[in-house]
Amino acid sequence: MIVTSRIKLTSRTKRAVGILLFTSLVLVATNCTLSPRISSRGNSLDPNRVEQIKVGVSNREQVIQVLGSPSSRALFGKESWYYVAERQEVLAFFAPEVKDRNVIIIQFDNTGTVEAIDKFGLEKAANIIPVNRKTPTVGKEMTVIDQIVGNFNRFRNKSAEKAKK
Numbered sequence: 001m002i003v004t005s006r007i008k009l010t011s012r013t014k015r016a017v018g019i020l021l022f023t024s025l026v027l028v029a030t031n032c033t034l035s036p037r038i039s040s041r042g043n044s045l046d047p048n049r050v051e052q053i054k055v056g057v058s059n060r061e062q063v064i065q066v067l068g069s070p071s072s073r074a075l076f077g078k079e080s081w082y083y084v085a086e087r088q089e090v091l092a093f094f095a096p097e098v099k100d101r102n103v104i105i106i107q108f109d110n111t112g113t114v115e116a117i118d119k120f121g122l123e124k125a126a127n128i129i130p131v132n133r134k135t136p137t138v139g140k141e142m143t144v145i146d147q148i149v150g151n152f153n154r155f156r157n158k159s160a161e162k163a164k165k
Contacts, residue, residue, distance in 0.1 A: 035123060039096075042085035043071050050104060050117070058114045063106060070106075078115070079108045 045067055051057075052066050063081070070081035087100040105118040142150070 036089040036091045038087065038089050038099075040085070042054065042069065043083045044085035044102070045083055045104060050119075053106065053114060053117060055117060060108060060112045061078050081106045081108075089135050098122065098125070 049066050053063055058066075067083060071084040072082040074080035074082070083102075083104040083106070085102045086098060087098075088096040089099050092095045101122045103120040103124075105116075105120075106114055107116040107118075109115040
């Protein structure tokens with residue numbers, strides 16, 4: 001024989017359950033927005049692997065085998081390979097904040113042997129403020145209406161050329 005019992009919920013119990021659900025929903029929602037989102041970019045290298053590269057001994061092929069392909073290569077001057085890694089944290093809708101940056105520069109001599117290894121962190125970073133000036137251009141300033149009318153003329157001219165053929 002199965003005995004079932006019904007629990008009678010009073011208005012006070014219903015209110016308490018509602019408050020509990022609302023509070024838990026608010027806590028879950030705020031935890032999602034207040035915990036930072038971490039994003040890693042670039043070629044994050046293991047320090048033990050970097051130590052395997054020896055100045056005056058290792059060559060390009062060995063560097064690629066140990067560290068992989070570089071993030072960037074120098075276009076001018078000595079042949080240099082750059083391995084760049086960065087970790088950012090973003091909290092809700094605020095601007096991203098760089099928490100860690102590692103730049104490893106490996107320079108090679110003319111024979112392809114490692115000449116120097118330089119390591120830089122966030123302490124060498126420079127804050128660059130962009131300039132808001134506009135470069136003047138030669139030509140006519142067109143409004144939105146000028147552009148629309150100009151497009152109609154262009155299409156009308158093409159259809160007239162097709163009709164002539």
